[in-house]
Amino acid sequence: MKRQARRSLIIVLLLCAGCAPAPEVRVGSKQQPESEILGEMAALLAGSTASRADHWRSLGGTRVLWNALLKGEIDAYPEYTGTISAEILAGSGLRDDESIRAALAERAVRLSLPLGFNDTYAIGMRKEVAARLGIQKISDLRAHPNLRLGFSSEFMNRTDGWPGLRQRYRLPQQEVRGLNHDLAYQGLVSSTLDATDLYSTDPKIRRYDLQVLVDDLAYFPAYQAVFLYRADLLERAPAAVAAILKLEGRISETAMIDMKARVEEDKEPESQVAADFLAKELNIRVEPRIESRVGSLWQHTREHIYLVALSLAGAIVLAVPLGIVASRWPAAGRGMLAATGIIQTIPSVALLVFLIPLLGIGTKPAIAALFPSTLLPIVKNTYSGLQDIPRHIRESAEALGLPASARLRLVELPLAARMILAGIKTVAVINVGTATLGGFIGAGGYGQVIFDGIPRGDYAGLILWGALPAAVLALLVLGIFELAERWLVRRGLRLKPE
Numbered sequence: 316m317k318r319q320a321r322r323s324l325i326i327v328l329l330l331c332a333g334c335a336p337a338p339e340v341r342v343g344s345k346q347q348p349e350s351e352i353l354g355e356m357a358a359l360l361a362g363s364t365a366s367r368a369d370h371w372r373s374l375g376g377t378r379v380l381w382n383a384l385l386k387g388e389i390d391a392y393p394e395y396t397g398t399i400s401a402e403i404l405a406g407s408g409l410r411d412d413e414s415i416r417a418a419l420a421e422r423a424v425r426l427s428l429p430l431g432f433n434d435t436y437a438i439g440m441r442k443e444v445a446a447r448l449g450i451q452k453i454s455d456l457r458a459h460p461n462l463r464l465g466f467s468s469e470f471m472n473r474t475d476g477w478p479g480l481r482q483r484y485r486l487p488q489q490e491v492r493g494l495n496h497d498l499a500y501q502g503l504v505s506s507t508l509d510a511t512d513l514y515s516t517d518p519k520i521r522r523y524d525l526q527v528l529v530d531d532l533a534y535f536p537a538y539q540a541v542f543l544y545r546a547d548l549l550e551r552a553p554a555a556v557a558a559i560l561k562l563e564g565r566i567s568e569t570a571m572i573d574m575k576a577r578v579e580e581d582k583e584p585e586s587q588v589a590a591d592f593l594a595k596e597l598n599i600r601v602e603p604r605i606e607s608r609v610g611s612l613w614q615h616t617r618e619h620i621y622l623v624a625l626s627l628a629g630a631i632v633l634a635v636p637l638g639i640v641a642s643r644w645p646a647a648g649r650g651m652l653a654a655t656g657i658i659q660t661i662p663s664v665a666l667l668v669f670l671i672p673l674l675g676i677g678t679k680p681a682i683a684a685l686f687p688s689t690l691l692p693i694v695k696n697t698y699s700g701l702q703d704i705p706r707h708i709r710e711s712a713e714a715l716g717l718p719a720s721a722r723l724r725l726v727e728l729p730l731a732a733r734m735i736l737a738g739i740k741t742v743a744v745i746n747v748g749t750a751t752l753g754g755f756i757g758a759g760g761y762g763q764v765i766f767d768g769i770p771r772g773d774y775a776g777l778i779l780w781g782a783l784p785a786a787v788l789a790l791l792v793l794g795i796f797e798l799a800e801r802w803l804v805r806r807g808l809r810l811k812p813e
Contacts (some may be wrong), residue, residue, distance in 0.1 A: 338552035340366045343380050343389035346373040346766055347496070348578045348585065349434065349516060349540075349571060353393035355589040356562060357542065361555035361599045365756035368555070371676070372605075373754060373766045375401050376469045377548045379671055384423065384543060387609045388675050390542035390552075391559065395434060397536040399543075401475035410536070411713045427560055429539035432516065432568040434771075436470070438480075438528045441503055445526040452529035453484055455514060460487040465508040467496035475536065476512070496525045511672070516568055518539040518576035540566070565596055611764075612784060618759030619788065622750040626682045627743055635735065637690070638697020640725070648698055652691075659691040663749050681753035689742040694736030700731025733800065740796040747789040749782070 340361040344354030354370050354669055362368035364771070373378050373387055383389045394403075399409055399419075416426050438453050445451065448459055456462060470476040471493040480486070494502070500519050502508035512525065512795050513520060520527065542559060556710045574592060579581045586603035606614070641648025667684040672679040692698050704727055717725065728735075754762025765780035 316500050336367050338464075338555065339366045339473070340368045340391070340548065340552050340555045341371060341389045342368065343371045343383060343392035345377070345380060345392075346375055347514075348575050349502055349514070350393050351585045352560075352571075352574050352578065352589055353430070353540065353542075355585045355604075356390060356593060357393070357559045357587055358585070359593060359604070359658070360558040360561065360599070361552065363599060363601050364552070364554035364558050366552045366555040373763065375671075381543075381677065382672055383676050384424065384545060386675050387545065387547075388677070390548045391542055393430075394541055394543045395538035396429070396541060397475060397538035398434065398473075399541075400536065402473055405474050419543070420546070425544050425546050425549070426565040427542040427544070430562050431540070431564045431566040432539050432571050433539050434514050434516045434568075434571070435538040437513040437515055437530065438476070438510055439503070439520060439525040440510045440528065441506075442524055442526045444509060445528070450526075450528065452531040453480075453534070454531050455528070456486055456488070457484065460489070462509040463490050463492075464510050465490050465492040465499045465502050466496055466512045467499060468493045470497075470512045470751055480534055483532055489578075508614055516571045516575060518572050518579060521572070521576075522580065535580070540571075561599075566592075573763030583677060612780065615761050615763055616758060616784065616788070618731035618753070618763075619747070619750055619761050622678065622681055622685065622753050622758060622760055623743065623746045624680075626685035626689060626750075627739070627746055629682070629686050630693055630742060631739060634690045634693035634738075635697050638694045638735070639701065641694065641698040652695060652698065655691040655694050658687045661687065663688055664752055665698040667752055676758075678753070679759045681750070681758035684752065685746055685749055689746060692741045693735070694738075695732065696734045696741075701727055703734070704730050736796060736800050740793065740800075743792045743796060744789045747792055749787055751785060761788075 340358070340359045342354050342361065344350040351372050354372065355769055356599065358370035374383065374389075374392075377394070377398055380389065380392045380394075384392060396412075396415070399415055400407075404415065404418050407418060409418055413428075419426050438456075440450065448455075450456065450459070454519065462680040466477050471491075474476075477491065481488075492508075496512070499508060499511040503511055503525065504523055510528075513525070515527075519525070542562070544556065544559070557591050572593065574588050577588050578585055584605050586605055590603040593601060634655075637651055642650045663684050665685065667680055670683050671679040674683060708726065708730070710724075713722070750760055751762030751765055753760045754764070754766040761781045
């Protein structure tokens with residue numbers, strides 16, 4: 316009996332284990348092809364085990380991903396040792412691997428061994444410009460104070476970026492611009508820039524035949540590629556972690572340059588490039604996750620509509636009552652309009668960056684960043700629509716003995732409906748364009764296509780699959796509100812005076 320009971324218990328436990336949900340592994344990556352290739356490799360490897368793996372792409376820079384890792388919004392992402400010591404653990408003075416590992420462990424984060432290549436920063440120029448000016452090393456830049464320098468936005472603010480470089484080399488250049496990393500290359504080619512920051516594994520160095528300046532004062536540290544992952548991932552999905560760590564020491568600098576060239580120059584999907592590498596180097600055959608153009612467009616459309624609809628609905632619920640209050644009490648109304656006007660001036664992208672530490676990544680900060688910019692047109696149009704109602708109509712409504720709430724519902728709001736809808740219509744169209752910022756933090760939408768296209772130089776694809784659908788959606792939204800106006804506003808109120 317005991318043996319039979321033990322056997323039954325084992326069967327039950329096995330059945331329960333089989334019914335247990337597969338652990339979820341969320342891999343993040345920065346807005347650059349190299350990080351996305353590594354992120355896709357990790358997601359494919361994790362997905363080859365009993366785990367459900369998702370890859371959150373193009374999540375901005377270091378701080379966005381690091382904070383997302385600490386909050387548990389993602390479980391792993393590719394990083395670089397120089398960035399960890401100079402940015403993530405800035406001020407700690409830690410340089411050796413053991414000290415860095417110990418500091419990360421205190422934050423419940425683990426560090427893989429180096430993946431095999433060093434993608435350090437460098438400063439580059441066109442060869443003909445460097446030869447003409449006799450520039451071979453970074454210290455030579457001191458003799459040319461009028462050089463036009465342009466660096467990636469992240470490099471401009473990093474402790475191991477431009478501020479420290481200028482101080483170490485005592486560089487005198489004043490005309491220094493911050494811009495997208497890939498646009499800086501275009502600046503070099505078009506001669507609008509003289510020098511920019513490079514990644515040593517960039518295939519563009521080879522494509523544009525650039526001169527990499529010697530770091531003669533050894534300013535830039537080693538940037539060995541590694542994976543950072545949450546300590547609790549070892550408990551939740553040990554097989555996935557073991558699979559990802561198979562990449563340790565397996566990716567050479569040449570292999571990474573070739574993979575990035577396939578993505579940037581040949582326009583191949585990162586998933587296909589990652590799958591080919593895993594099959595060739597690790598003998599692990601996985602199916603690349605390549606979505607059709609139509610399927611991808613439909614998914615991004617749904618995500619974009621969700622962002623626009625939710626932020627717009629919240630704005631209507633708040634802004635229309637605020638406009639009503641402003642029309643009832645003009646003194647308070649002026650202050651209210653001024654306040655919403657000030658909020659309107661805050662750039663959505665700045666608000667988005669500010670909200671990331673508070674709300675994390677995904678749809679929440681995207682909607683929260685869109686919401687304030689939608690208030691002013693609706694509040695102002697509601698206020699103006701109610702204020703512009705002729706006095707004799709107001710007096711007639713009062714003479715009929717209608718209470719204030721009934722006058723508002725039956726007389727004033729219908730008369731102001733066209734003006735209120737005009738404000739909502741304006742906001743809806745603007746929101747369609749502004750919502751593309753959601754792609755910066757993993758909220759999806761058409762912005763995801765745009766942010767994916769910029770690092771690859773895929774400008775035709777960017778216009779066709781990002782900007783063009785957004786423009787079409789804006790026109791559709793405009794048409795929907797035109798129809799809504801015909802339905803909501805009585806015909807007599809739509810007639811224009813002769």
